[in-house]
Amino acid sequence: MAVIDFRIDKRFSYANGYxxxxxxxxxxxxxxxxxxxIPSLDANKSIVDLDLAPTDRDGKVIFTSDFSIIKPVDPNRGSQGLIVELPNRGRRRVVDTMNRSGAEASGSPDPGDGFLFERGLTVASIGWQWDVYQNDVLMGLNPPSADLSGESNPGQTVVEIRPNEMATTWLLADRVHKPLKAKNISDPNAILYIKDFEDGEETAIPRENWKxxxxxxxxVIPSxxxxxxxxxxxxxxCYQIVYETTDAPIGGSGLIALRDVTSFLRYESEELLPDLGNFNHAIGYGVSQTGRMLRHFLYLGLNVDESGRKVFDGLLPHVAGGRVGAFNHRFAQPSNQSYPSFGHQFPFHDEELKDPFTEKSDGLLKKLADGHTRPKVMYTNSxxxxxxxxxxxxxxDPSGLNDIEHATEFVRVYHFAGTQHGAGTLPQSNEPGAEGAFPLFAPNVI
Structure with missing residues (x-):
C-alpha cells in the first residue's frame, strides 16, 4: 500500500450540517x-530522480501531503462516485466551480447551489505542488529530495522574471512560491539574461551589475x-537567471500523490478511514495548470497503481489546451509557464502521431494502450x-493542417467558443481580474 498513514487534523460538519x-x-x-x-517498481520509474531519494529500511521513499475530503455523513446515501481534484497553485476550485458559488478559495469551499452534493458525490483534494506555502487555504506537498552529491555535474536551474513594475529585487521562484536557493551567492558562472520579448535575442547582463x-x-544584503x-x-x-541551486525537490512526487491517493480511496481506505464507504468510479479534475498536469499524468502512463489496478475511470482537464507542464524534471517549478519550456514539448494529441520536426512518434495515451487502463477523457477549452x-x-496533427480523430470510446473535446481562460462572475464588476487582466467585464459567465 503506497499510502502508509493518514493523520486527521480536523473533522467537522460541512456547511453547518445542511x-x-x-x-x-x-x-x-x-x-x-x-x-x-518503491522507486524500482515499474509503476514509479517514470518519475525523474525518484531513484536518488533517500529510502527507509523497507526501501521506500517517504513524503507527505495535505489532504481534504468532503463526504456524505452516511456513505450509504451517496452515489459511490468520487471526484479527486488537483488544487490550482494550492487553491481548491472544483466545488466552487461545479456548484457555481463564485466564492474565493477557502479551507472549506462554499457549497453554492449544492450540485455535486445533491448527486451524492464525494470530493477529495490532494496537495501536490512542492513550492506552495501551505496554510489553512493553500494545500501543498512535502516532497522527497534527490541526493545529487554523487553527481559531478548536477546541472543548473532557471528562474524567469517578468516584472509588471520596476523592482530591484526578485525572489528566486516562480510567482511567489518557495524559492530554489542559490548554492553559491558568489558563483561566477551564474548568468542573468535579458531580452525584449519571448522570442527575442538574449543578452547577458554583466555579473558586476547584479548579485x-x-x-x-x-x-542591500546578501540572500x-x-x-x-x-x-x-x-x-x-524578460529576464532569466541561470544558476546552481542547493535544492532538488522531486516535483514528480506530486504525480504519484495524485495516483496513490485515488487508489487508496478506491481500494484500501478501510484501515485508515473506515467509514468512507466504497466507490465504483473515480473522476480526476484539474483546471488550467492542473488540467495540464492531468495531461502529463496520462502521458506518463500513471493511471495504473503499484498493484496494476486502474486508478481513474474519467478525467476532466479544463482549459489545459494542448500542453503538459513543468511537473517532472529536475528542479521543476510546477507553476512555471515560460515559453518555450517543458510544457510545450511534443506530443500534444492523445493518439500516436509523428512530429514533423524530429520524426519522433508519440501520443499522450500511448503508454495506456491497454483499453482496461485508459480513462475516459473530456477536454474542455475556451x-x-x-x-x-x-x-x-x-x-x-503537429503541423496544424490536418484534423485527427480521437478514439471515440475514450475521448471527447469541447470548445466554449468566445470565452476567456478564466470564467467571469455575476454580478459583473468593473474591477480587473487575475494579475490585472482586462477587459473589465469578463464575457464568459459559463
Whole structure:
C-alpha cells in the first residue's frame, strides 16, 4: 500500500450540517497523508530522480501531503462516485466551480447551489505542488529530495522574471512560491539574461551589475533566495537567471500523490478511514495548470497503481489546451509557464502521431494502450487556449493542417467558443481580474 498513514487534523460538519436532498448532511475531514513508494517498481520509474531519494529500511521513499475530503455523513446515501481534484497553485476550485458559488478559495469551499452534493458525490483534494506555502487555504506537498552529491555535474536551474513594475529585487521562484536557493551567492558562472520579448535575442547582463541579494530598509544584503539588479528590473522585459541551486525537490512526487491517493480511496481506505464507504468510479479534475498536469499524468502512463489496478475511470482537464507542464524534471517549478519550456514539448494529441520536426512518434495515451487502463477523457477549452496557439493541437496533427480523430470510446473535446481562460462572475464588476487582466467585464459567465 503506497499510502502508509493518514493523520486527521480536523473533522467537522460541512456547511453547518445542511441537508443536501436525499443524500443528507456532509462532513469534511482534513489531514496529512504519508506515502511510501518503491522507486524500482515499474509503476514509479517514470518519475525523474525518484531513484536518488533517500529510502527507509523497507526501501521506500517517504513524503507527505495535505489532504481534504468532503463526504456524505452516511456513505450509504451517496452515489459511490468520487471526484479527486488537483488544487490550482494550492487553491481548491472544483466545488466552487461545479456548484457555481463564485466564492474565493477557502479551507472549506462554499457549497453554492449544492450540485455535486445533491448527486451524492464525494470530493477529495490532494496537495501536490512542492513550492506552495501551505496554510489553512493553500494545500501543498512535502516532497522527497534527490541526493545529487554523487553527481559531478548536477546541472543548473532557471528562474524567469517578468516584472509588471520596476523592482530591484526578485525572489528566486516562480510567482511567489518557495524559492530554489542559490548554492553559491558568489558563483561566477551564474548568468542573468535579458531580452525584449519571448522570442527575442538574449543578452547577458554583466555579473558586476547584479548579485544574489535583496534590498531592505537597511540597505542591500546578501540572500541565497533573491536576486538584486542595479538599476532594477524593467517592466515589460524578460529576464532569466541561470544558476546552481542547493535544492532538488522531486516535483514528480506530486504525480504519484495524485495516483496513490485515488487508489487508496478506491481500494484500501478501510484501515485508515473506515467509514468512507466504497466507490465504483473515480473522476480526476484539474483546471488550467492542473488540467495540464492531468495531461502529463496520462502521458506518463500513471493511471495504473503499484498493484496494476486502474486508478481513474474519467478525467476532466479544463482549459489545459494542448500542453503538459513543468511537473517532472529536475528542479521543476510546477507553476512555471515560460515559453518555450517543458510544457510545450511534443506530443500534444492523445493518439500516436509523428512530429514533423524530429520524426519522433508519440501520443499522450500511448503508454495506456491497454483499453482496461485508459480513462475516459473530456477536454474542455475556451477560446483563450486557441488564441495562445496550442488549443488546436488537442485535435490536429503537429503541423496544424490536418484534423485527427480521437478514439471515440475514450475521448471527447469541447470548445466554449468566445470565452476567456478564466470564467467571469455575476454580478459583473468593473474591477480587473487575475494579475490585472482586462477587459473589465469578463464575457464568459459559463
Amino acid at each position: 441537508e443536501f436532498g436525499k443524500v443528507g448532511a456532509y462532513e469534511q475531514i482534513d489531514g496529512t497523508l504519508t506515502f511510501g513508494v 544574489f541579494a535583496k534590498e531592505t530598509p537597511d540597505g 541565497d533566495e533573491h536576486i538584486y539588479l542595479n538599476g532594477g528590473f524593467e517592466p515589460g522585459k 477560446s483563450a487556449e486557441y488564441w495562445r496557439g496550442d488549443g488546436s493541437l488537442v485535435h490536429t
